[in-house]
Amino acid sequence: MSMFSNVTLRVSGSRSGLWVHRHSAILVRHRLEEFAVMRGIRSFNNLSKRGYAAARRSEPLTQHFDATRKPSPAPPTPPQHVQVSKLPNGLVIMSLENYSPMSTVGVFVKAGSRYETVENQGVSHVLRLAANLTTKGGSAFKICRSVEALGGSLNVTSSREAMAYTTDCLRDHLDQIFEHLVNVTTAQEFRPWEVDDLTSRVNIDRALAQQSPQIGLLEKLHEAAYKNALSNSLYCPDYMIGRVSPEKLQLFVEDHFTSSRMALVGLGVTHSVMRQLGEGLMSVRSGAGAPETTAVYRGGELRMQNNDSLVHALVVSQGGVMAGAEANAFVVLQRILGAGPHVKRGANVTSKLSRGIAEATTQPFDASTFNTSYSDSGLFGIYTISQAHAAGDVIRAAVAQIKGVAEGNVSAEDITRAKTQAKCEYLMSIESSESLMEEMGAQALTTAAYQPPEAVLQAIDAITQEDVVKAAKKFVEGKKTMAASGHLINTPFVDEL
Incomplete structure (x- = not known):
């Protein structure tokens, strides 16, 4: 199973062992509810007056309305099931008809930051920002106004594993808005002057990320943990800002935006319609695209010394792989140790981590378990926030649990x-259309199949005490990775743990 969570810049740890990190930017989000409501009220009033006048001219109203008459029940809808198919060119199509008046369709692509090379570092960050530029199908202004006129939205998110282009609209407008989605994902132009204008937005993204110690810590953790692939940052590095050329963007798209590396996912739309929409992506380059590199875990340490009185520290070992049975064991272990408060506005004082650390120090602290999984690797460990002079006691007590x-x-x-x-937590997460969409997209790219909720629950129930103990031993015996920031005078080094 895979689930996603959102924080400030939509970069998170794992809720289920199968999360991926991501960073999103809204391209177009405009709603016309007020306009629609005003029109609806005006039309209703006019209709009522005309209907009343017509009835007075013809016959009494009692002959038209029967207060004792009960409305006929609506016909039952067939059960909802996720359907999956694969086109000859390798494009995976997945859909769920949930009878919503809104349709949500997304194109998921294996084109995250892990696929960058030394020569094109930061290209996925710039590509995400370039999603609202001019395409061969129309200018940026035309796309924006067209989507706006339909009351829809176009969004793009990126992670270390994938990029997702999604659109929301009324069912009747799906054909019209999907045309723009196809242009944004398959007909990019990357005009030099438009790409140059993205430099300021790249700097803004980096500045916002630097304001969050959690985001900076996650980036340093991946940099220290891996030799390649997953070590690549979600953000364009300093030395590449303004150096990601249109040619590099175009080459990256040609290598990774291929049919066998893409999935078309839909909610609130029938599978037959989805297959028809999939034909609109037939112009996408076919083939496997650029070869995929397996991430190599190495372990290590990165320390960011500053004058902050609070020390943020992450200590991890290699965890479970996405869609693997071991990942579920780490999910259960995460909940045993403490994954955060489960009561609104409550505290996580009942978790093993909190109880154990409270016995080691009287200073204020916060601690939770960190768990994230990728298609070929994973990280599991503890995340602590503490006063600088108490950091050593807090970190050691957390590891001891x-x-x-x-x-x-x-x-x-x-x-x-x-x-x-x-x-x-899993069942509540898939109640959200956004989380369910991401869940389906991740599974479509990883396994080209869908694991229904019943199977996910059975997999969790199958976890035994032996599985949990084995997962904990993997952390204890595995090579550690540590990232820490703050005044680190009393923060232990990773080899001291």
């Missing part, structure tokens, strides 16, 4: 409670 589980200090009640929490 995982060691305790590895030694078998976990009860059957702990396992049952953690599995219940994991299942509830």
